[in-house]
Amino acid sequence: MSSYIAKPSEIERKWYILDADGKTLGRLCSEAASILRGKKKPIFTPYIDTGDYVIVINAEKVKVTGKKGEKKIYQHYSGYPGGMRETTFNEMIVRNPEEVIRHAVKDMLPKGPMGRQMYKKLKVYVGAEHKHEAQKPEVWNF
Numbered sequence: 001m002s003s004y005i006a007k008p009s010e011i012e013r014k015w016y017i018l019d020a021d022g023k024t025l026g027r028l029c030s031e032a033a034s035i036l037r038g039k040k041k042p043i044f045t046p047y048i049d050t051g052d053y054v055i056v057i058n059a060e061k062v063k064v065t066g067k068k069g070e071k072k073i074y075q076h077y078s079g080y081p082g083g084m085r086e087t088t089f090n091e092m093i094v095r096n097p098e099e100v101i102r103h104a105v106k107d108m109l110p111k112g113p114m115g116r117q118m119y120k121k122l123k124v125y126v127g128a129e130h131k132h133e134a135q136k137p138e139v140w141n142f
Contacts, residue, residue: 004043005045005048006043006044006045006048006050007048008048008049010043011043011048011049011050013051013052013053013121014052014053014137014138015052015053015054015055015132015135015136015137015138016035016052016053016054016055016137016138016139016140017055017056017057017130017137017138017139017140018031018032018054018055018056018057018140018142019056019057019058019128019139020056020057020058020059020061020062020101021058021061022061022063023062023063024062024063024064024065025062025063025064025100025101025104026104027142028056028062028101029101029104029105029108030108031140031142032054032056032101032105032122033105033108033109035051035052035054035140036051036052036054036105036109036118036119036121036122037049037050037051037109037110037118038050038051038052039051047114049114049117049118051118051121052121053121053122053123053132053135053137054121054122054123054140055123055124055125055130055132055137056101056122056123056124056125057125057127057128057129057130058126058127058128059097059098059100059101059124059125059126060093060097060126060127062093062097062100062101064089068089069088069089069090070088070089070090071088071089072088072089073086073087073088073089074086074087074088074089074092074100074103075087097126098124098125098126101124102122102124105119105122106119
């Protein structure tokens, strides 16, 4: 018996909506990364992008447990001496809540060209409105 290998022409992509309202950041993002990678499909092939599109709504309502609000730090370096900037989770969720989810999901995807291709299928929005109604997305419950 030989294993099934998915061909890029046979892959059928769907759109799913994940609601971040009241969900824990890590659990939400691991579910999104799994859908983006295609691990929830029976045709999963590790070296081919078999994943679906993911729309995350209500990004500002995601939560973290414990004292991670003050202790979780996001770092950004400009490339200049003394150019490292640090931001806590609480500051980031007020200023740019989409980036919190994008950052977590990106770290859970494979590194390299295929991971960057998967990352482009992630759409994150503040609030319950999104602009992908034409794709007829399905709600993903987990």
